[in-house]
Amino acid sequence: MTYDEILQQIAQYGCDNVCITGGEPLAQKRVFDFFTLLCDKGFKVSTETGGANDISPLDPRVMTVMDLKTPDSGEMDKNLYSNIDHLKIGDQVKFVICSRKDFDWAKMAIEQHAIANKCEVLFSPSYGQVEYQELAEWILRDKLKVRMQVQLHKIIWGEKTGV
Numbered sequence: 001m002t003y004d005e006i007l008q009q010i011a012q013y014g015c016d017n018v019c020i021t022g023g024e025p026l027a028q029k030r031v032f033d034f035f036t037l038l039c040d041k042g043f044k045v046s047t048e049t050g051g052a053n054d055i056s057p058l059d060p061r062v063m064t065v066m067d068l069k070t071p072d073s074g075e076m077d078k079n080l081y082s083n084i085d086h087l088k089i090g091d092q093v094k095f096v097i098c099s100r101k102d103f104d105w106a107k108m109a110i111e112q113h114a115i116a117n118k119c120e121v122l123f124s125p126s127y128g129q130v131e132y133q134e135l136a137e138w139i140l141r142d143k144l145k146v147r148m149q150v151q152l153h154k155i156i157w158g159e160k161t162g163v
Contacts, residue, residue, distance in 0.1 A: 049065070055087075069096075
């Protein structure tokens with residue numbers, strides 16, 4: 001699709017907010033120009049990234065939601081820690097918590113990299129691995145300054161793909 005075709009699709013919804021996600025948006029080099037185009041057209045733009053690709057080329061008007069992969073995700077080696085230096089107020093770092101080990105690691109990473117001083121921190125229980133109440137109790141017990149979120153699409157659609 002061309003940028004114009006995508007803009008036409010967006011116009012059908014009459015929305016002001018556009019989130020570019022799915023797969024890994026930052027792996028598509030042309031997406032950086034599209035972020036700027038959307039911002040220039042007055043959209044409030046965000047992206048969700050797995051954190052393995054450099055976020056520094058992002059237009060500063062784009063709100064970034066970046067994962068930091070935890071030990072039990074099996075993807076920790078993909079974390080590009082230099083991205084933390086490019087986070088700004090209004091951005092978010094998300095940890096998907098698969099276990100108590102992940103929770104403890106995330107607390108350490110937040111402190112070690114002063115993440116909470118740069119942006120908002122999100123903890124999300126891994127669907128089917130950590131119960132919502134359990135993660136909430138860990139957060140409250142440790143008095144963490146994080147926001148818990150759930151994978152709403154999993155609650156609504158379960159394990160369906162392509163929804």
